[in-house]
Amino acid sequence: MPREAPYLHIADDLRRRIRDGDWAVGERLPSRAQLATEYGVGRNVTQRAMERLIIEGILEGRAGSGTYVRSPRERLRMVRSRHREDRSGSPFRADMLEKGHRGTWESHSEARVPAPEHIAQRLAISPGDLCVRTGYEFFANGLPVQLSTSWEPLAITDGTPIVLPEMGPLAGAGVVKRMRAIGVTIDVAVEVPRPGRADQQEANLLGITVGDLLTRIERTYYDRDGRPVETADIAVPDVRWEIAYEIPIDFD
Incomplete structure (x- = not known):
């Protein structure tokens, strides 16, 4: 089986941490650089992971401010x-x-x-x-x-x-x-x-x-x-x- 792309692994882990309450709705996540250091990957990898969660509606980017946990989308x-x-x-x-x-x-x-x-x-x-x-x-x-x-x-x-x-x-x-x-x-x-x-x-x-x-x-x-x-x-x-x-x- 092919290995999962690193950014998908990080996206899964960030999703889990948000679900577990590491960051509450409306709270700002660490910067991409900080997360890259924490996960031992390049900034482009954490950027792709966070962009995926933005597409999913879990995170939202605010210009000049950072990336925040978004209120869950209504089904x-x-x-x-x-x-x-x-x-x-x-x-x-x-x-x-x-x-x-x-x-x-x-x-x-x-x-x-x-x-x-x-x-x-x-x-x-x-x-x-x-x-x-x-x-x-x-x-x-x-x-x-x-x-x-x-x-x-x-x-x-x-x-x-x-x-x-x-x-x-x-x-x-x-x-x-x-x-x-x-x-x-x-x-x-x-x-x-x-x-x-x-x-x-x-x-x-x-x-x-x-x-x-x-x-x-x-x-x-x-x-x-x-x-x-x-x-x-x-x-x-x-x-x-x-x-x-x-x-x-x-x-x-």
């Missing part, structure tokens, strides 16, 4: 709801807006990506059929919230203005609205939540620790004929967010 509720998508285009933006946060995201799309077997099965296509794959990083007020990888069959969107989800006239509008623009009406969304653990890449992007709990959501959208038109793998850090499902009740 918020993320509501999964079809109605949010119907109202505002992006269910994520709508959910964040209700909490007073500014929901934003970064994305990168790749066209003509062969579908691996597990994605092909979810989309009811053949392995190797071409798709558009889009990776997303979602933020609330600039802080990482969730990751998502979306797959759309190219056979559905090829030659249309919505072939790339984050480009064109409906960029960022959400899957339901985009598909409706080309005559595909999404009728059902199926989500399967499962517990998971963050790998190195997920931990880096979400500002958490490798092995931290995640809620993994396998989501698939279906049109009125029961055809899968998009599927996505979503990862939400459990330490910051709980998942709630809003289920409408229709009365005859």
